Amino acid sequence: MPGRLKRFLSVFLLVSFLGIPGSPEPAFPDSGTGLLPRVQHGVDLPGELALLPDGEIPLPKTLVRISSREGETLSGMPVDPAAVEKEIDRLAERIRPALQDRSDPRGVISSLNRILFVEEGFTYDYVPENPDNYLLDRVIARKRGNCLGLTALYLMLGERLSLPLRGVYVPSHIFVRYEDGNVRFNIEMGEKGAEWEDGRYLREFRLAGGWPYLRSLGRKEMIAVYLKSIGATYSRKKRDDEALRLYREAALLYPALPDIHFNIGVSYHKRGMIDEAVAQYRRALELDPGLAVARDNLGVALAKQGRFPEALAEAREAMALAPRDPVTRGNLAAALCALGMLDEGVREYRKVLEIDPDNAMALVGLTNAYYARGEFHEAIAYCDRALERGCRFDPAVLGALERYRDTSSDATP
Numbered sequence: 001m002p003g004r005l006k007r008f009l010s011v012f013l014l015v016s017f018l019g020i021p022g023s024p025e026p027a028f029p030d031s032g033t034g035l036l037p038r039v040q041h042g043v044d045l046p047g048e049l050a051l052l053p054d055g056e057i058p059l060p061k062t063l064v065r066i067s068s069r070e071g072e073t074l075s076g077m078p079v080d081p082a083a084v085e086k087e088i089d090r091l092a093e094r095i096r097p098a099l100q101d102r103s104d105p106r107g108v109i110s111s112l113n114r115i116l117f118v119e120e121g122f123t124y125d126y127v128p129e130n131p132d133n134y135l136l137d138r139v140i141a142r143k144r145g146n147c148l149g150l151t152a153l154y155l156m157l158g159e160r161l162s163l164p165l166r167g168v169y170v171p172s173h174i175f176v177r178y179e180d181g182n183v184r185f186n187i188e189m190g191e192k193g194a195e196w197e198d199g200r201y202l203r204e205f206r207l208a209g210g211w212p213y214l215r216s217l218g219r220k221e222m223i224a225v226y227l228k229s230i231g232a233t234y235s236r237k238k239r240d241d242e243a244l245r246l247y248r249e250a251a252l253l254y255p256a257l258p259d260i261h262f263n264i265g266v267s268y269h270k271r272g273m274i275d276e277a278v279a280q281y282r283r284a285l286e287l288d289p290g291l292a293v294a295r296d297n298l299g300v301a302l303a304k305q306g307r308f309p310e311a312l313a314e315a316r317e318a319m320a321l322a323p324r325d326p327v328t329r330g331n332l333a334a335a336l337c338a339l340g341m342l343d344e345g346v347r348e349y350r351k352v353l354e355i356d357p358d359n360a361m362a363l364v365g366l367t368n369a370y371y372a373r374g375e376f377h378e379a380i381a382y383c384d385r386a387l388e389r390g391c392r393f394d395p396a397v398l399g400a401l402e403r404y405r406d407t408s409s410d411a412t413p
Helices: 003-011 059-075 081-099 105-119 136-142 147-160 198-204 219-236 240-253 258-270 274-287 292-304 308-321 326-338 342-355 360-372 376-388 395-402
Strands: 165-170 173-179 184-187
Touching: 059 081, 059 136, 059 147, 059 219, 081 105, 081 136, 081 147, 105 147, 105 184, 136 147, 147 165, 147 173, 147 219, 165 219, 219 240, 219 258, 240 258, 258 274, 258 292, 274 292, 292 308, 292 326, 308 326, 326 342, 326 360, 342 360, 360 376, 360 395, 376 395
Parallel strands: none
Antiparallel strands: 165 173, 173 184
């Protein structure tokens, strides 16, 4: 591959983990650094939980102990699980008198919501990265949580109060469902327990029917979602050994959840274990062929292996699934440029800038593309914009561009 085209390897961006308390990590393209791409027996050990019938798993105790274990590991501060369970018992006894008449399920949930969200003052926190929003001792102490923290609390109260509640997962979000065989409705934590129809989740999260989402979760599966989501926090903190530990525990309990395999792939990818990452991305796509981020990252991994035609095919499929995602379209542009298809690559990078005018990935990519085409004034204009946003370039490239810098040029992208 010509030396100039090798630079396009560095413009691919790895899409970060899928996790309820997480979001893609911010990253500046770098033109020269490569791809960015048991506490109690029978209670906490996922290997043992996996062998138990689902109905025999004590969901509240298990979630509290996982939260306490990982909260201590994350912060270094000890957590008393007994104190957390005591507070859950207090809340349940506070709510119980209002549920004496259970003839109307929606009335029951309305009473629970009134006490929890109005009288007790629990609120939804939209800040996704804060572990205080899903570690249960902190959710209870602060009376604030994200969808994971509030759903976990709601389900634990439901079990204490003998209510037929289940967790329901869609990518990067979870909520509660009342389901007793005759009555079934969803309870959205982000709106103080408001009822949402399934169709709203399909629209909001752009889901197609038939994939492993919007179904009521068993206890093992709910625990797996919780483990997977805490694992994403470790990954965000660049502690991927701990992240992989939790992802593997989650996979024992819910092997059919695509997000778990995607997240494992991301952690392998970040550690440079590209073959293993490719296998995990492919497994995620077997479970959900419409998981655009897995297809996108698969293309990035294949490019890392030098398999550019395959990378381009995956990038095209990912872009078809997420045409307005600037990272996905930027990775398509990078694959095109790496294969020498510079004109088409430039067009795709320009489309990225239409979506996100200050997109650093596109500015670096256009710098490299115009440099490769020998259009140095255009390369300089995009390079200057990229440098203003903190991007880095090979000093040799900067030196070469300086020789062509013409302060009288009016080349402006």
